Amino acid sequence: MGDSNRNNIRVVCRFRPQNSREIREGGVPIINYDDNGDSCRMEGKEFQGNFTFDRIFPPETQQKFFFDESIKPIVDDVIGGYNGTVFAYGQTGSGKTHTMMGDMDNEEFKGLIPRIVEQIFHSIISSPSTMEYTVKVSYMEIYMEKIRDLLNPQNDNLPIHEEKNRGVYVKGLLEVYVSSVQEVYEVMKRGGNSRIVAYTNMNAESSRSHSIFVITVNQKNLNDGSVKSGKLSLVDLAGSEKVGKTGASGQTLEEAKKINKSLSALGMVINALTDGKSTHIPYRDSKLTRILQESLGGNSRTTLIINCSPSSFNEAETLSTLRFGMRAKSIKNKARVNAELSPAELKALLKKAKNEAVSFQQYISALEGEVGVWRAGGTVPKEKWASMDKASSAPTQPPTPTTPANPAIEAAKREMDSRPGTPAPILEKDEREEFLKRENELTDQIAEKESVLANQEKLLNEMKEELVFYKSQEDTITKENKQMESELNELKVQLEKVTYENKEGAITMDSLREANLELSAELESLKKALSELRLSQKEGDKEQKKQEKMAAMLAELDPSGVISKKEQQIRDTLLKLETIGGDNSTPLTMEELSTLRRELSDSKSLVSQHEQTINELHYENEHLTRKRDELEIRLTTLELEYEELLDKTIAEEEANNNIDITETIAELRGKLEAQFVAKKEVQQKEIDELKQELEKKNEELHKLNSALADLKRVNEELQQTVISDKEAKSEGGQKNVAEKEKDMERIRKTMAQQLADFDVMKKALMRDLQNRCEKVVELEISLDETREQYNNVLRNSNNKAQQKKMAFLERNLEQLTNVQKQLVEQNSSLKKEVAIAERKLLARNERIQALEALLQDAQEKLTTQNQKFEAQLQAVRERLEQARSQKSNSIASSINFGRIAKPLRGGVPVLEGYESIFLI
Numbered sequence: 001m002g003d004s005n006r007n008n009i010r011v012v013c014r015f016r017p018q019n020s021r022e023i024r025e026g027g028v029p030i031i032n033y034d035d036n037g038d039s040c041r042m043e044g045k046e047f048q049g050n051f052t053f054d055r056i057f058p059p060e061t062q063q064k065f066f067f068d069e070s071i072k073p074i075v076d077d078v079i080g081g082y083n084g085t086v087f088a089y090g091q092t093g094s095g096k097t098h099t100m101m102g103d104m105d106n107e108e109f110k111g112l113i114p115r116i117v118e119q120i121f122h123s124i125i126s127s128p129s130t131m132e133y134t135v136k137v138s139y140m141e142i143y144m145e146k147i148r149d150l151l152n153p154q155n156d157n158l159p160i161h162e163e164k165n166r167g168v169y170v171k172g173l174l175e176v177y178v179s180s181v182q183e184v185y186e187v188m189k190r191g192g193n194s195r196i197v198a199y200t201n202m203n204a205e206s207s208r209s210h211s212i213f214v215i216t217v218n219q220k221n222l223n224d225g226s227v228k229s230g231k232l233s234l235v236d237l238a239g240s241e242k243v244g245k246t247g248a249s250g251q252t253l254e255e256a257k258k259i260n261k262s263l264s265a266l267g268m269v270i271n272a273l274t275d276g277k278s279t280h281i282p283y284r285d286s287k288l289t290r291i292l293q294e295s296l297g298g299n300s301r302t303t304l305i306i307n308c309s310p311s312s313f314n315e316a317e318t319l320s321t322l323r324f325g326m327r328a329k330s331i332k333n334k335a336r337v338n339a340e341l342s343p344a345e346l347k348a349l350l351k352k353a354k355n356e357a358v359s360f361q362q363y364i365s366a367l368e369g370e371v372g373v374w375r376a377g378g379t380v381p382k383e384k385w386a387s388m389d390k391a392s393s394a395p396t397q398p399p400t401p402t403t404p405a406n407p408a409i410e411a412a413k414r415e416m417d418s419r420p421g422t423p424a425p426i427l428e429k430d431e432r433e434e435f436l437k438r439e440n441e442l443t444d445q446i447a448e449k450e451s452v453l454a455n456q457e458k459l460l461n462e463m464k465e466e467l468v469f470y471k472s473q474e475d476t477i478t479k480e481n482k483q484m485e486s487e488l489n490e491l492k493v494q495l496e497k498v499t500y501e502n503k504e505g506a507i508t509m510d511s512l513r514e515a516n517l518e519l520s521a522e523l524e525s526l527k528k529a530l531s532e533l534r535l536s537q538k539e540g541d542k543e544q545k546k547q548e549k550m551a552a553m554l555a556e557l558d559p560s561g562v563i564s565k566k567e568q569q570i571r572d573t574l575l576k577l578e579t580i581g582g583d584n585s586t587p588l589t590m591e592e593l594s595t596l597r598r599e600l601s602d603s604k605s606l607v608s609q610h611e612q613t614i615n616e617l618h619y620e621n622e623h624l625t626r627k628r629d630e631l632e633i634r635l636t637t638l639e640l641e642y643e644e645l646l647d648k649t650i651a652e653e654e655a656n657n658n659i660d661i662t663e664t665i666a667e668l669r670g671k672l673e674a675q676f677v678a679k680k681e682v683q684q685k686e687i688d689e690l691k692q693e694l695e696k697k698n699e700e701l702h703k704l705n706s707a708l709a710d711l712k713r714v715n716e717e718l719q720q721t722v723i724s725d726k727e728a729k730s731e732g733g734q735k736n737v738a739e740k741e742k743d744m745e746r747i748r749k750t751m752a753q754q755l756a757d758f759d760v761m762k763k764a765l766m767r768d769l770q771n772r773c774e775k776v777v778e779l780e781i782s783l784d785e786t787r788e789q790y791n792n793v794l795r796n797s798n799n800k801a802q803q804k805k806m807a808f809l810e811r812n813l814e815q816l817t818n819v820q821k822q823l824v825e826q827n828s829s830l831k832k833e834v835a836i837a838e839r840k841l842l843a844r845n846e847r848i849q850a851l852e853a854l855l856q857d858a859q860e861k862l863t864t865q866n867q868k869f870e871a872q873l874q875a876v877r878e879r880l881e882q883a884r885s886q887k888s889n890s891i892a893s894s895i896n897f898g899r900i901a902k903p904l905r906g907g908v909p910v911l912e913g914y915e916s917i918f919l920i
């Protein structure tokens with residue numbers, strides 16, 4: 001490969017195998033590769049044609065082969081003191097990163113950069129020991145037209161400077177000295193982690209930035225002190241595809257525009273370099289082209305790798321990439337060795353320069369002398385004119401003027417002395433330097449401003465985020481506050497409710513207590529009434545018994561009974577007496593008299609018995625009257641109770657707004673009242689009748705008593721008669737027999753009369769007694785009936801409505817009793833609940849107070865936290881500022897190596913004890 005060829009940009013093309021997506025989408029290979037390895041043919045739908053590059057690598061090319069065949073020579077260039085550049089260009093997913101970096105931990109798949117690094121160290125080690133090397137690396141990326149130091153990612157907007165001696169460089173970029181392959185790998189990995197990677201549809205992990213890895217190898221020949229330096233830039237460009245195809249949008253669209261700006265600037269630079277007519281190369285249009293200025297048409301040996309897909313699926317992109325490579329092919333560089341002369345060479349150069357300076361001085365003196373002669377009006381012959389040859393050979397003395405010096409000549413001489421010599425080219429240089437200086441300053445300022453702007457933007461975003469955070473916090477707190485307020489209100493409402501319920505409960509308690517008392521009283525009265533009723537029933541039974549007795553007594557008083565017998569006996573006696581008196585033949589014998597006496601005493605006892613019976617009857621009558629009165633009173637009481645009960649039920653029913661029932665009750669009440677009134681009237685009548693009859697009976701009783709008294713008197717008279725008769729007998733006289741017979745007759749008549757009277761009276765008495773008994777029985781029956789009716793009315797009234805009503809009332813009563821019980825229970829439970837509620841209320845009050853206190857605390861804490869946060873933020877900002885000012889040191893401390901240059905000597909891995917500060 002000749003030097004002229006080597007000055008051309010080398011373009012190699014690498015095709016990767018079809019990827020799964022392309023195969024899935026039905027893509028087919030559209031590239032045919034020539035056997036000679038430098039051309040291929042595209043058989044696409046849109047385009048068919050040949051492309052020729054320095055090398056073309058088909059898809060099956062292995063990493064090692066690719067390195068050996070395409071890039072390896074560049075390592076020798078760098079070691080030889082040349083600048084070298086390797087670009088990888090192609091669409092996303094075309095294999096740029098695979099080619100450049102690969103898998104650095106895998107021997108088979110590691111890419112160019114690891115292999116180059118290994119090769120460099122290999123070359124160093126295998127060089128003569130008189131050669132001393134220092135290797136330093138830097139790693140940066142250009143993302144969104146900002147240069148970020150991947151080894152010090154905080155530096156994300158580094159300015160590009162250009163100086164006369166150094167050329168173009170990135171100011172502030174960290175350069176790390178490395179002494180082994182492993183150290184380089186470590187740096188690469190560290191930098192790789194910092195790369196900004198975004199995801200697109202084209203490739204899962206797609207780099208949206210241009211990355212530049214720079215290896216600088218400085219070498220010193222220890223024999224002659226000569227120094228050489230070679231700088232190798234390894235550039236993995238961002239995907240060259242069109243935005244539309246990647247489906248990128250939003251921020252990625254913005255990215256793509258800026259990425260494309262760098263890429264399009266690259267294209268423009270390549271165009272300008274290759275079209276042969278452009279005088280201006282737009283390196284300054286993008287950071288990429290500016291940094292790689294020397295690599296494109298400058299002091300660099302450059303290789304462009306174009307990575308392509310062989311698939312029909314990516315035909316357009318592949319075509320575009322191939323065309324880009326074709327254009328770049330004709331760029332011509334001017335690579336030269338970056339060497340510094342050795343001291344001996346420099347001394348020789350100095351000596352030569354000094355000699356030249358002496359010659360020039362002599363020449364100037366000669367010229368000045370000659371000019372002085374000419375100005376003074378003299379002439380200098382042609383052969384004596386001053387020349388460089390004469391000056392360098394002649395002794396250093398000015399030519400002797402032919403005419404004496406005059407003031408004008410002296411002035412002119414002085415003027416010439418003060419005039420700057422050969423200003424034009426020097427001025428240009430100065431201007432350029434001045435321009436570069438100014439540019440650098442301005443670039444610094446721009447970078448500074450951009451950084452400030454970025455910081456401000458960052459700060460603004462942080463502030464916005466903070467604001468959002470605080471707003472969200474505020475919202476949360478407001479929500480919490482509201483929630484708490486609502487809870488508080490709820491609790492207050494509950495408190496009020498509980499207080500109200502408490503009061504209500506107390507009221508209910510009171511009313512229930514009252515109702516309880518009322519119901520207890522009612523119950524008591526009902527119980528009483530019931531017991532009275534039972535008692536009365538018992539009494540009624542007694543009465544029945546008495547009635548039965550009465551019936552028995554009446555049966556005893558039967559005319560066919562004892563009285564009739566006695567009457568018969570008296571009648572018989574009277575008949576005897578009559579017969580005795582009539583015949584006068586036989587006086588009363590003693591036996592007959594004694595019989596009479598016995599009969600008389602029997603009559604007496606009978607009369608006394610009757611008297612007793614009458615008395616008993618009287619007593620019974622009185623008792624019955626009392627009983628009736630009592631019944632009347634009880635009836636009245638029951639009526640009253642019933643009315644009360646009815647009223648109460650009605651009132652309750654009315655309270656229940658049951659109009660129908662109220663009406664029914666009113667109706668029922670009316671009926672009942674009417675019935676009662678009627679019953680009462682009937683009973684009153686009966687009572688009146690009974691009274692009348694009682695009076696009659698009393699009268700009859702009086703009559704009976706008077707008759708009885710008469711009977712007694714007659715009896716006594718009879719007795720006396722018998723006694724006197726006895727006495728007369730004993731005296732044996734029959735004198736007064738006729739008188740006695742008369743008397744006897746009279747007595748007999750009286751007795752007969754009396755007997756008749758007695759008979760009448762007895763009949764009347766018996767009738768009366770019967771009547772009275774009947775009346776009493778009737779009264780009793782009527783009373784029973786009334787009671788029954790009353791009970792029926794009360795319980796089982798014929799009226800169904802009444803029955804219903806009664807049942808309803810009974811149920812009501814039961815319910816009321818139950819309700820009363822329930823109320824009592826409720827009352828007690830309410831009391832408990834009230835106590836609990838009060839306790840709860842107290843607890844809630846305490847809780848509310850605690851919550852309020854907490855809220856207050858939280859708010860205070862929040863405020864203090866806010867203040868603290870502000871202070872912290874301020875402190876952090878200040879620290880950040882400090883950190884920025886001290887960044888170099890802090891950054892250097894993050895990497896364990898690289899602060900000190902470790903010179904490497906040929907044949908020796910690492911040389912100790914050589915130190916230099918790494919920062920530019």
Ligand SMILES: Nc1ncnc2c1ncn2[C@@H]1O[C@H](COP(=O)(O)OP(=O)(O)OP(=O)(O)O)[C@@H](O)[C@H]1O
Pocket residue numbers: 015016017019059090091092093094095096097098099203205206207237238239307
């Ligand atoms: N020559 C090749 N042989 C085998 N696989 C390859 C080859 N080239 C690329 N690949 C595979 O294709 C995928 C995409 O490759 P890579 O990431 O290198 O693309 P890229 O051009 O760097 O993409 P981006 O621009 O998004 O960084 C990777 O999984 C890689 O392993």
